[in-house]
Amino acid sequence: MSNIGLQVRQAVPSIDPVVADYAVGYINNIHQATEDSVFAQQLDVEEEVGFISDLLKNAGGDAAKVDKLAQSVSAKLLEELKSNQAKLELTGDTSKRLLDVNLLKNHASKRNINTSLALLGVSRDIEHAGRHVESKVDKKKLEKAEKKIAAKVAKRANKFVKYEASKLLNASEDANYDEFFLKINPIEFGSGAGKSKDIKIDTFDLYIGDGQRILSDASLSLSYGHRYGLVGRNGIGKSTLLRALSRRELNVPKHITILHVEQEITGSEISAIQSVLDADVWRKQLLSEEKKHQDRIQEIEELKKEFDEESLEVKKLDNERDDLETHLQEIEEKLVEMESDKAEARAASILFGLGFTKESQQKPTNSFSGGWRMRLSLARALFCKPDLLLLDEPSNMLDVPSITFLANYLQTYPATVLVVSHDRAFLNEVATDIIHQHSERLDYYRGQDFDNFYNTREERRKNEMREYENQMAYRQHLQTFIDKYRYNAAKSSEAQSRIKKLEKLPVLQPPEEDKVITCKFPDPDVLSPPIIRLQEVSFGYTPEDLLLQNVDLDIQMDSRIALVGANGCGKTTLLKVLMEKLRPLKGYVTKNPRLRIGYFAQHHVDSMDLTTSAVDWMSKAFPGKTDEEYRRHLGSFGITGTLGLQKMQLLSGGQKSRVAFASLCLNNPHILIMDEPSNHLDTAGLDALSDALKNFKGGVLMVSHDVSVIDSVCNEIWVSEGGTVKKFDGTIYDYKKYILAAADASGVVKKH
Structure with missing residues (x-):
């Protein structure tokens, strides 16, 4: 069709050239199809033009102008189709085969509009049966055009929306760390000087991969230099929000550098300290x-x-x-x-604070386990000092000394920190503000640590409930009067007045109730002492290399012991010796012959068959009860309703932990030995666990990094260090002070 390109650009002048060119080519192909005797009979012009109309509107075209263009093009094509069919009836010419109309039909479907926005969403320019024409599209230009389209769609709706990019751009080819870092944080020479590093993102929506909305009309406001604790129940979408920020899917100003500690680094032959130095890609590039x-x-x-x-x-x-x-x-x-000359000393200091000795700092990264690689990821982020540091449950992989170092380090961090954590003590030390994510919104508690937030939120919830109940009572009062006097001639005017009042009242929703989670460990039968005791125990895999020496430890039915110390110092080994899974090289383990122990392993999920339900798994692992009894037992740990019948792979981390708690109680243990039980639990789960352990009638020995849980449950602190285990004279907070004093004496804790 003559001048169709000009007509499209006049109708939608602001549209991206890639989409405009595609629309012009599509219309020309329809025009050519009208000249073919076979395809012309199958061609639905109005449907084809309607597809192009939807395409242009989705790409940002003005609806009125697009509709006018569509009517004009449709009229011309129908006229030409009619004329060509009349000619073909006379000539019988069937030689022209310009376009497979089935291809047009395929790409005219509504479900393909988004992919067609990205040049049909296929890896070739044109598809024909039995023949393929390779794409000649410049992928760099296409990528740039796609970004413009996505930005315009988002700007028009003033929302964060998902945009399906062209499949010509191979999204599966992940850039390496350096490329990704520079893409998110391009080096700028002086252009960011004097610019505010506050972040303010108004009215956006956020979705997870399956289309579920987790934030609606939300606003994110982060003041530079503040440290924000992002809290909310498991599965609410906190990690998704951090991921969107880290990839600039939300509109963070480009002069603000971002770094997200999300996953462990990939191991290689590079040393730990060099890995940290290389993490600062700016310094490396410069x-x-x-x-x-x-x-x-x-x-x-x-x-x-x-x-x-x-x-x-x-x-x-x-x-x-x-x-x-x-x-x-x-x-x-x-x-x-960026103080490049001090980089190596600063990297070594950070690594030492996170538990890496001078010797281990020189080891290759592929020699470390997953937990230690997570520490390396954290060290790399702290070393880079981004303007916005995003941390997702950083304490899960750390021991108490490392958490103490991290909290102390972040207290003087000069930029903005946004941390997801359920560790109350950690948030109390680190956070200057709390952001509560719930009900598809973000609530701000400025200038408050976690304890103050918790109290303020409860007071706010009570006030909202009071206001809601007062309004409901007032509504009922008005409604009662209306029902009584609506048809009373003397009172009808007063009834009408109350009807108007009722209509003007704002509609209040009852405040969201926190989901109550319960845990209850069954009461064991009484045992006479000694319950379990270690006497002069030494253990090592070889006599020359002892992990533990001369350990004396006594656990009674009323014991509440926290075993703390740096990772790798023998805490888990000691637990295995206690349960006689390992035999000591020296000394004795004595216990009551009737003693039953319940053991919660740090990696408890590894022992579960996640393809079955909690009820089925427990009936196979611990037979002897009916399904109803298993469901009732799971219910006492918050796994209620249909949760016990779902496949466990669908449960959250906290729910899987509660299934594990329920399973270790099936033999009515006298002693609970728990290795990091607080991992993956949200605030409600931690409260439930603490209450259950305090009310348990047997003894508890717990390895944990969660200071709040230790302080709430335990009255004895045992420290594993220097190859032995000894009772610490003081509380868990006294132990933290002891750690900081030791670190300060060694020169690890420094101001940045």
């Missing part, structure tokens, strides 16, 4: 550029010797050298600004 510029300047000086001083070649080389020296000065200023 040092590389600095060396290249210096080498080139030196090369230019050598080249100049080969030419006459007044020659054109020398002038060109001088100009190049001047440009290099200017850029070199910018690089050196940037390196001074």
